[in-house]
Amino acid sequence: MPMMQWETLILETVQLGGSIVFVEDKAPKDLSAWMMPFQSLFLGEIPFVKRRAQDLLSGRLQTSFQDLVILFSEQDEILTKLNSVLQGQRLLLSPDAVTEKNPLIDFIWSGCDLKTWTEALQRLHVSWSQASAIEDYQGSHQGPCLFLDRDDVVVKNVPYNRDPSLVELMPGIDGLMKKAHAQGFWVALVTNQSGLGRGWIPWTDYQKVHQKMLSLLAEKGCWIDECVWAGFYEKEPVPQGRQYAGLRKPRTGMFQLVNAKLKVNMAKSVMVGDSASDLIAAFGAGVGRLYLLSSEKLEKEQKDLLQFQLKNPSFQFAVAKDFSQVQI
Structure with missing residues (x-):
């Protein structure tokens, strides 16, 4: 049985890592009945949550851009209040025909009562295990990327730098970036920044340093297509140091983020x-x-890589004395 538009929308939300989000305020009294099929039919395979407006407005809890937010006709007023903080696609369920489009709503399911909703989820349940992967953009995943660390690769290393006047480009980095772009590469920055996670660098200072780097690159006719940073640092007491452990190298999270976008x-x-x-x-x-750029710590880093190679024979890398030895 082929899936209909709304069943497909719910399926794709889950495939892209999102949740089904219900807003509690001004919702129908039988809201639990609308949520029940996710538990009874899918046994946790479709993540769903209920959120209060005050938690979202205060920032105590958040939605994400992958989420699908379910709304009802009675919630127009609360949606207006939540508009600036409510991420994700928005699906309005209305038992009546809706003729006027609300610009705050992405999708409208007219004629959807609880019975219609339940039947749709039942159809989705039948097709759930046969769902195919989401097709990506036409021609996607063809362009390679030049991934760059920041300190001692793009800019000279100033430990935990908070002063934009100290930012200085590494010699030759502009030539490498120009060569990469000329050959159809993306260029992405993936940098561990434990100074943020340790609370040693205020965000405003990090922004100034980051923007000075971009300004210097722009003067050379260069640009970076995507910049990702990881503030996580194990056992740090500040909240930023506890967040997103999977982003910090040697974990692969920053590369996955770049790949997902580019x-x-x-x-x-x-x-x-x-x-x-x-x-x-x-x-x-x-x-x-993979290129290890020569630096003062070359001997130690090369030793660590050779140890890693013993357990991972397919791992290969080259040492580059300067950027001219990096093959693009």
């Missing part, structure tokens, strides 16, 4: 870093060519 051909991509964690993370993400 649709990268990872096998044809290149990583240039100055530490073992840079290359190990890139290898785990499927990056095809």
